[in-house]
Amino acid sequence: MTRLDAVIFDVDGTLVDSERDGHRVAFNAAFAEAGLPDRWDIDRYGDLLRIAGGTQRMAHWFESTGRSPAQAGELTERLHPIKTRIMRNLVEDGRIQPRPGARELIERLAARGIALHVATTGTRAWVEPLLRHAFGPVFDVVITGTEVPDLKPSPAVYLEVLARTRCAPEHVVAVEDSANGVLAATAAGLRCVAAQNAYTRSHDLSAALLVADGLDDPELVSWFDDQLSAASPRRR
Incomplete structure (x- = not known):
């Protein structure tokens, strides 16, 4: 051996x-904070997990829901730091x-x-x-x-x-x-x-x-x- x-x-x-009740929650909260209607339920997020990386996942989602590549890139660049902040707060609150x-x-x-x-x-x-x-x-x-x-x-x-x-x-x-x-x-x-x-x-x-x-x-x-x-x- x-x-x-x-x-x-x-x-x-x-x-x-951390995925279902951590990252998914943080992504949805970031969408809400930005005033966007996008939400990922448990099953949809499971499908999106096949795309590696949070920024890549977010950009893919925005493009797949009708945003242009430029819009998707701008939204992702703006929202991903918000998502990271929210995720850190969930961690520090003992939610994960x-x-x-x-x-x-x-x-x-x-x-x-x-x-x-x-x-x-x-x-x-x-x-x-x-x-x-x-x-x-x-x-x-x-x-x-x-x-x-x-x-x-x-x-x-x-x-x-x-x-x-x-x-x-x-x-x-x-x-x-x-x-x-x-x-x-x-x-x-x-x-x-x-x-x-x-x-x-x-x-x-x-x-x-x-x-x-x-x-x-x-x-x-x-x-x-x-x-x-x-x-x-x-x-x-």
Whole structure:
């Protein structure tokens, strides 16, 4: 069994239930603040999630609802910072909660001296306070879309974590929830396990070593216990 030295987590939909009751709510509030009639219900937002990146999602929506490319670009540039501010407020108000099993898995890994990192294309303005509020100072390296703008399935954000930590890819596991995330992790040479959620159950996650129903899925818990049996404890 390959030794486990580090785990790199995605954030949205993986560590936290942030899409339906976080980002979607923030997008709708930004539309309302701008006086626009646009609203994304739960199912529509699930469809839009197939477009990677919040700005890209917003621009696509505006064009698909009859705005010109120029109008769509102007609206997106104006509204996305508003959406980010609202999302940060939701985070600081404690509205975005860890997924079941997230804290327990992190505690189990940390107790064995496994290095914990984050690779997300979310904006640091809300990612950083979310991780602090939800989990405390447990992550060694956090790379966000603010530092690496290439969206998953590009492996760029994972490669940046590996470069900064000097971790050997064969000794690292990524935890993702979506097809784009799994493809990004595996393209970086990492083993990947997928903890799917309601929005990603229809995704092709076949590139993952394991597809679980969540971070508290007994199969995922058992898989990590097996990996920890081969881990070499280290001082953090």
